[in-house]
Amino acid sequence: MLVALHAAGIRPDVITFADTGGEKPETIKHLDLMNTVLREWGWPLIDVCRKIPLASTGYADLYGNCLANETLPSLAFGMKSCSIKWKAAIQDQFLKGAKSGPNARLPHPLWISTRAANERIVKLIGYDCGPADLRRSKAPKRPDDDFDYVYPLQLVRWTRRDCVKAITWALGADMVPIKSACFFCPASKQWELYWLAANHPELLERALVLERNALTGRHSRFDEVEFGATWEELVRGADRFPSTSTTVGLGRSFAWNQWARVNDVVDDDFRVRRGEADRARFAMMSDTLRDHDNALDSRTPGIPIVVIPAAEQMDLAL
Known part of the structure; x- marks a missing residue:
């Protein structure tokens, strides 16, 4: 998604990544590699968001949470509360702030400025044009949500394999990351x-x-x-x-x-x-x-030529 935005000349104000504490080492290393690229572009660096549980729980991450409660991640039961609790909510708090508890923090300056101007923050989500991500992007949002959502990879019609090609072309094959997921994720193949x-x-x-x-x-x-x-x-x-x-x-x-x-x-x-x-x-x-559309597959050079209409660029820039 960052490669697509850079190609379109659209610079985000904030880039966040939620670390559940269960990410694979390659993913954590990739954050440092991407920060090097972002410095070269003159873009904001990645803000890593991590939930801090109450000290009384005795655990520090999602793995410890499951171990202490003798349960599996909620995705194993067809639910998504682990993602909401350990990823979405903590990134929302990074922007909106939190008044109390171990995750207490002041609102981000972007949140303050947009509220003062009676504007809304647009969240850009990296869902691609594959069937699974298309379903995710169509899921109804809460009517009281404080954000608007745009899916740049779907606007340019990139599947995951297109993304692999785009990263290879723009940054090199060594910069194609593995899929970000907990090492104990129930969605693992x-x-x-x-x-x-x-x-x-x-x-x-x-x-x-x-x-x-x-x-x-x-x-x-x-x-x-x-x-x-x-x-x-x-x-x-x-x-x-x-x-x-x-x-x-x-x-x-x-x-x-x-x-x-x-x-x-x-x-x-x-x-x-x-x-x-x-x-x-x-x-x-x-x-x-391994399937052909996974990031660890062959990384042939070349990038799909995709023209982003001016109107869609304006939507992204809002």
């Missing part, structure tokens, strides 16, 4: 689990611990009576779960622990295999299963 096993086995192990903690904990939705065995027994001994509408793991319809066992990603103690041959196999499986 199996190629991403293999990628995690190959590159960050310690993070995959933490995700497996989180899943076992939740599905054997006090809030587990797994019905032992219905399935004739405990969740852990099925993970260790069965090749698959019985057909069920019950959330059975981080994969919603499958358990990451069972996936790891069946595919020989872990040993009997659910420790990720770290041998050179194992990690090479995981990397190969990740490459084999």
